[in-house]
Amino acid sequence: MTNRKMMTSTAARTVALTAIALSLAACTTVFESDKVDYKASKKAAPLDIPPDLTQLQKDNRYAVPDGKGIATASGFQQQRGAAPAIAAASGEQIGQVPTDTIRIERNGNQRWLVIKETPEQLWPQLLEFWHNSGFTVETESPQTGIMETNWAENRAKIPQDFIRRTIGKVFDSAYSTGERDKFRTRLERRPDGSTEIYISHRGAEEVLTGPQKEQATWTARPNDPELEAEFLGRLMAQLTGTKVKEATAFVTNAPLEPQHAKLEGSKVVVDEGFDRAWRRVGLALDRVGFTVEDRDRVQGIYFVRYVDPDAVKKEGFFSKLFGSEDKNKEAQKYRVIVSTAQGATSTDVTVQTNDGKPETSPTGAKILKLLADELK
Known part of the structure; x- marks a missing residue:
């Protein structure tokens, strides 16, 4: 009898350990959900308003929107009825921005908010x-209108199975998606005092390398337009006090404009005027992963740093993604030129070296290809 009990106990432990192992093996499986949860990955530090916020330069060459690819928040409210604005259940505060002062614009898979408030207010x-x-907002640059978050993990992608719910509080650190995300927010001032807000995503994933797959290495993964739309919708919900699910659906389904850019030799030709092309080039630089050190809108110049991943060893670059002080050592400086001939209806985008000469290297061609793909 005693032996039978011991065998039963041993079998039970074996089943339990096997279940735990299977659960851990599946921890990187994507959980099909439209939710995001970065709060559990890292507690953000308190944030202060930068003292030099007023240094955001006032640009005065923005074109008035033509009405294509635009959806207004007031129209969104009419679609969902005259119900009062409701705060999200996740604890977001009631928004203070009237719905008739905010709208979503879209070009291809690029989306952005236009709000009748100044960058200083927002x-x-x-x-x-x-x-x-x-x-945590790790980088703030009021001069260029950019803020950038830390790398964080979307814990909502972890499967919420029985064992995860049962022992997750004890072994939570053992669960990981093997992915990290960070987001860059760009603010552009319009001549009427309103602001355009762009959110761009960068992703990284952990892969096993080596003969025996014994070494974990972080590598870049493509940016996710759906995540960008998700956070634009959540931002809209927080600003206006609408429900997150309805706001994100509204942003995702914004009217689509036709593509307007193509690569022609040593330049990208954008079938739009300077004002709109300038803003879209800025967003494209963010999404591709450039660091914009400065910009001169009058001359149409973005001063950028870029690391060509093919020019450095993957271990040497991606191992520095998460906080190394030397992560910019291999970065080269370039100028991205946005220009329009007088009387022309299109805009040219070219790449120059840091000293203003045409960039004719393979890296320059790669930069143009990256920009052309983003601007389509």
Whole structure:
């Protein structure tokens, strides 16, 4: 009898351990959900309003939108009825931005918000938004209108199975998606005092390398337009007090404009005027992973740094993604030129070296190809 009990106990332990192992093996399986949860990955530090916020330059060459690819928040409210704005159940605060002062515009898979408030008014609200979303804003540049979050993990992708719910509090650190995300927010001022807000995503994933797959290495993964739309919708929900699910659906389904860019030799030709092309080039640089050190809108110049992943060893570059002080050592400086001939209806995008000469290297051609793919 005693032996039978021992065998039963041993079998039970074996089944339990096997179940745990299977659960851990499946920890990188994508959980099909439209939710994101970065709050559990890292507690964000309190954020302060930058003292030099007023240094955001006032640009005065933006074109008035032509009405294509635009959806207004007031129209969104009419679609969902006259119900009052409701705060999200996740604890987001009631928004203070009237729905008739905010709209979503879209070009290809690029989307952005247009809000009738100044960058100075929106900056602290954006800091609060990313803090509430579970991120730390690691980089702030009011001069270029850019803030960037830390790398964080979307814990909503982890399967919520029975064992995860049962022992997750004890072994939570053993569960990981093997992916990390960070987001860059760009603010562009319009001549009427309103602001365009762009959110771009960068992703990284952990892969096993070596003869025996014994070494884990972080590599880049493509940016996710769906995640960008998700956070634009969540930002819209926080600013206006609407429900997150309805706001994100509204952003995702914004009217689509036809593509307007193509690569022609040593330049990208954008079938749009300077004002709109300038803004879209800025977003494209963010999404591709350039670091914009400065910009001169009058001359149409973005001063950027770029690391060509083919020019350095993957271990040497991606191992520095998460905080190394030397991560920019291999970065080269370039100028991205946005120009329009007088009377022309299209805009040219070219690449120059740091000293203003035409960039004719393979890296220059690669930069143009990356920009052309983003601007289509």
